[in-house]
Amino acid sequence: MSHKEYTAGQISEHEGLSTFKLGMVWAGFPFIIAITITGSVFASKSSLLTAVSAIGIGSLIMFVYVGLLGEIGWRERRSFSQIAQMIFGDVGYLFVAGLLSFLVLGWFTINTAMPAEIFATSFGVPYYLVATILGIAFVLVTARGIIGMNVISNFSVPLFFALILIAFAMLADRGNAGAHPHYTTVGDHSLTFQEILAGVLASFADSGTLAPDFNRWATSRRASWISVFAAFPLGFGIAMLAGVGFTAMLAMHGLGIADPFQSANPIGYLVGLGGVFAVFAVLVAIINQGSNATHCLYNSALGFSKLFRQRYLVTTAIVGTIGVIIAATGVWAFLLDWLEIIGVLVPPIGAVVIVASYSGYLARRSSGELSGMAVAPWLSLGTGWVCGLIVNYSAAVRYLPVPIVSFVAAAMAMGVLASVKGGQRRLTTSTLILDEE
Template sequence: MTAGEAQEEHAGLELESEFEHSPVPPTHRKSLLTVSAVWFGFPMILTNAVPGGLVVAMLGFGRGLAAILVANLIMFAYVSLLSYRAGQTGKSFSLQATETFGTAGYAIASGFLSTVVVGWFAFNTGATGASLNKAFGWNETLVAGAAGIVFIAVTYLGIKALSWLGAIAAPLFIAAAGTAVVIAAQHSDFGRIADFQGVGGGAMTFGVAVTTIMATFADSGTMTADFTRWSENGRQAVWATVTAFPVASLVAQLSGAVLVAAGAIASAESAGGDFTPILTGAGSPLLDVLVVVFVVVNLGSVCTHCLYNGALGWSHLTRSKMRLLTLVLGVIGVLVALLGAWNYFVNWLSILGVLVPPLGAVLIADQIILRNRLANRQEQKFRPTALVAWAVGAAVALLVHLLVPSLSDAVVGLAAGLIAYLAIELPRGKPVPAT
């Protein structure tokens, strides 16, 4: 621990250091339960139920369910490998990226992803105002602004606050989704969900469906080290990841998928698995309170996690503190949300699906498959092999996106990035130790 981090930890506010610039030491690692709570409460959210329902609406229940399962299995392998390395070393995503892309080159990868997650913070903050405006007619701008301030405050408290929020958000989602199913069962036939053929008319391919599911968490999944570096070891980091992918992610996506297949959600081809209208349509004051709490806490979970990722990344880039960047980026994100950023949901998914998985693939190839080479490798400002492999993966994914839409550009980009890095690095042999 650096002197500055030790000083912050024992400051008057008694906030624990977030270790922006160094690995989390063994003395500050968290229990499996704590780290699991951080990840478990993140994907089990309404904005994950939406794509689950959308995929089923477009493909039908059988093919939609298959796409959801395939995407979650890939995400499990992808995020678990990155988490294992983080649990071993205690290093954040930025520190991992520094090893792979170089002491200056990492800024390209870290800056990109740290900015994208702030965009997700803005989107979900705006969605909070939009959801409560749609449900109750509340002033969208005021609600989004007030919610954003609360989300910033929670993020400011650090990793412990994320675990507390996750421990609340996940059970609350189960309660809300379960209640929606009970209400919907009164007028929908859940016994025929397997027969649902979809309403998309071929507008979405299986590959696009897999990308849609993966892209929802491709960014923070790639930055998983920011959360799982707090694990006691690599094995516990993987177990914490399992609670998110596939467990929490599947619960959220299948909730939306089942309700859509049962015919309980109107205009599912655009609304996806958003089940809040089912709750508000019951006309119960108690359910209305549940909806308000659910929307704020649920979307607050994803907002705080994304803002934490962004603030941690940018604090390392600027050699500053996570909490200062939480305030700066949080204010920027809220302002962007008030300008209507939540309207560009599909655009975000398209960008993420093409650019993010190849980046994570290069990290996996370098730090997991070729990990024995790290010890003897000399420090470089830029590691062109890693940057080129990322560019190759992204380019291949983009071509697939434009020319072969039947395939998943996220999966193809991931594979292309991995193969490109190994093809470049393996012939070079192991680095010679510095004398």
């Protein structure tokens, strides 16, 4: 297989990754400590039953969502940005693809900063130096394209799985060696099931929407769905449920659960033990979060390559450098409050792409049957965004998961506009004239 990333064209039918390799690429994306910490936070803010239920349902929803988008990538053999251009038009896709490319670039900086922070704190090394070195290493891995994603995932997945097992074993041994463990109530019930579900979906909505970037390399529809299954519900669900389980065990042994970003997670706990456990935990943190960081940079580089019509390697170097600078200077800390924005803005984009593809709208656009402004997708996006914002900033947010509301609203609007004769429209000086078929 060549190393060409096809930022402006289709992948050849003779090129692609095996089901196992593509599955490992996907598994290495969400099977990370950040998702485990997220599970710990959800458990500490709700209850074990609520957290487990929301994570389980959310993981299955993500499987369907990402699987449908991945199949579109396999069928078209194009990246998300290329597909978005066909749906949203030559001008409109600049915003859609640019937004997602910017969001995942932000996640690259955060996932570069997290292991750098762990390393710097554990061994007393200047943070900016560690962040710079790790960032450069992650950029070099990303420069290898889809092959680089497979290589780092092959290390990240088994290492993180081993770390989780070791952390649980050490925590269990600590309880057995000391006084009798006692149960402490887990969770303060400050978040409802709907809010936890919204958080589960939003935690990977942007990267999941970019599924065509990876699944264009699938060799068959079956391979496309199996590879997504390795991430959702498997990798994502196991990582997040591990956080819930670890939080529960900490509470059972009377240990603090209030600091999931510090010691109340598998890596933080092993670092606290010191010695070989700390060294192993920091090493895994670097490779594990590096896997997610490189995946995000890969998505970002593909998108910006298409937008600015630059070679993949050139774009990777440029946007990677920007991400490293943001991570090294500590500016990344201002990027953490994104889940709320992602839950409103991103699901409608995925909804429009899915409905446009499976309703035949994408095929009619790509064949030239539909011409002019891509009004239907933008009206649908607007519908999803408005509904999502209304719920997000009202009391309804306690009872309605924002990502689902914004997705359903956009999907219904696109379904109606794509099915009627007026699905593609053009504006005149007097009214909205039908311009289709």
